[in-house]
Amino acid sequence: QVQLVESGGDVVQPGRSLRLSCVVSGVSGFTFSNYGMHWVRQAPGKGLEWVAVISSDGNNKYYADSVKGRFTISRDNSKNTLYLQMNSLRAEDTAVYSCAKDRHGSGWDYFDYWGQGTLVTVSS
Amino acid sequence: EIVLTQSPGTLSLSPGERATLSCRASQSVSSSYLAWYQQKAGQAPRLLIYGASSRATGIPDRFSGSGSGTDFTLTISRLEAEDFAVYYCQQYGSSLPITFGQGTRLEIK
Numbered sequence: 001q002v003q004l005v006e007s008g009g010d011v012v013q014p015g016r017s018l019r020l021s022c023v024v025s026g027v028s029g030f031t032f033s034n035y036g037m038h039w040v041r042q043a044p045g046k047g048l049e050w051v052a053v054i055s056s057d058g059n060n061k062y063y064a065d066s067v068k069g070r071f072t073i074s075r076d077n078s079k080n081t082l083y084l085q086m087n088s089l090r091a092e093d094t095a096v097y098s099c100a101k102d103r104h105g106s107g108w109d110y111f112d113y114w115g116q117g118t119l120v121t122v123s124s
Numbered sequence: 125e126i127v128l129t130q131s132p133g134t135l136s137l138s139p140g141e142r143a144t145l146s147c148r149a150s151q152s153v154s155s156s157y158l159a160w161y162q163q164k165a166g167q168a169p170r171l172l173i174y175g176a177s178s179r180a181t182g183i184p185d186r187f188s189g190s191g192s193g194t195d196f197t198l199t200i201s202r203l204e205a206e207d208f209a210v211y212y213c214q215q216y217g218s219s220l221p222i223t224f225g226q227g228t229r230l231e232i233k
Contacts, residue, residue, distance in 0.1 A: 038222075047212065047226040048212055048214075048224040048227075049224070050224070053222075062220050098168065098169075108216055109174075109216055110157075110159040110171060110214065111159075111161075112171050112180065113171075114168035114170075115168055116166075116167065117168070
């Protein structure tokens, strides 16, 4: 079993920045640094939108067009933690942001574990 | 970008009945890289099916997935009370972005 716990959500004004964190833990033998990780968001009353992925070693990162150039995904494998730095926030970024574990370490695959998410509200 | 369209938007059924949920892709999903997730209110999504038809660990065998190319189906053979939730399909094929369907809400009739 793997647990993912997000934090950092808040109410922020348009144009401001916010950093989200996702701490990942698992049963004995689980190695965070073996797996790619994703951020996914869900706007109020809407469906799921993939945001970004990072490879297990942190060297490869890919983004949805809607956040490219504004958001940065990163990880600290020594702390079993995934991050999402969000800059130049817009009202349309308002959503619950969840982290999800990829089945593989490189490339991307399906998500076998998800966190419950943290709410980001962008409003003046 | 591959657009996934799920139907119906809402499905009203009774416990014990069979549920059939559809997911149609705007272009072929390579190597059947299609997954299904279940999400209950206030909870994280749970992986049900990957590779279009493989059940994830711990998923009851009343859940089954089928399809290939552009047409995929999730079937729940006999609905139980805990199955009423929102279901999403996802494609994770060879090119980004990863995309999700808009969801099917399965509600108790």
